């Protein structure tokens with residue numbers, strides 16, 4: 388029996404540091420060829436950095452968007468669920484911001500215990516790609532107290548763990564026989580209005596998130612408002628909860644007062660995350676939009692396919 392393709396380190400644990408790099412490929416065949424060469428070299432670049440501190444939980448996951456896939460691999464089957472993220476308007480009256488869809492061909496999600504490991508990998512990637520790409524976004528995330536986001540709530544608690552995490556993110560043969568053990572990811576960079584958020588009472592904030600702020604204990608279901616974050620983001624099919632795997636990180640520039648959450652969610656089918664986004668921005672039912680959006684505005688939004696490590700290693704330039 389043929390061995391299952393080796394996945395990328397999608398289900399790796401949340402680390403104290405991360406770099407999120409979103410790049411667009413310049414027009415032309417030369418740029419496409421150079422990008423394919425770098426994709427094939429990602430394992431080697433990763434080994435170079437990882438071996439210099441084997442205890443740093445270093446990983447790098449590479450994603451490819453729908454427009455980039457068509458340019459880089461025109462002769463290969465298109466991954467079944469790979470498309471451009473659709474923007475979503477809020478409800479007529481309520482939602483203060485739309486869900487955006489922004490450019491980006493390549494995503495590099497670099498994680499490590501030490502920021503210098505992430506930085507080194509980002510520099511090596513850019514050493515190879517700089518002449519051939521433009522940078523859409525570069526975000527350096529950090530671990531805040533108790534894995535809290537800058538809104539002050541512990542972020543990541545309900546993530547699936549271990550085998551459940553792997554099951555959540557890996558494409559199965561039933562789903563797409565061409566790309567078993569691949570995955571999908573949606574990223575969104577949110578800016579917070581912390582002055583507004585901190586003017587809310589803790590009780591109001593807890594209703595918006597659906598958990599107690601200090602203890603991180605979930606509110607009882609009958610105490611959660613219909614717009615609570617953990618009401619709108621629970622998706623069930625035939626009585627079974629369908630999960631995603633989130634690796635959100637806080638980031639910020641205090642001088643410019645640009646502080647936020649880099650949202651990143653892996654799933655074997657991005658439709659789950661897209662349904663959550665619809666619930667958050669439109670409401671379920673319509674109007675019960677997520678009140679996190681009263682203080683948080685997405686400024687990016689992109690969907691990427693995550694091929695297996697074996698796929699990347701065998702890319703021909």
Ligand code: HEM
Nearest residue numbers: 536540541542543544545577617620648650660663664683
């Ligand atoms: C400003 C951006 C966001 C912030 C600050 C944020 C924060 C949080 C926090 C504090 C929790 C509770 C603890 C936990 O289980 O992690 C949570 C849960 C969750 N969030 Fe978010 N989130 C954001 C955006 C999103 C988006 C865009 C989605 C989906 C499209 C999402 C999906 C989820 C899910 C699925 C849960 C777990 C719900 C449960 O099973 O209880 N989040 N988030």
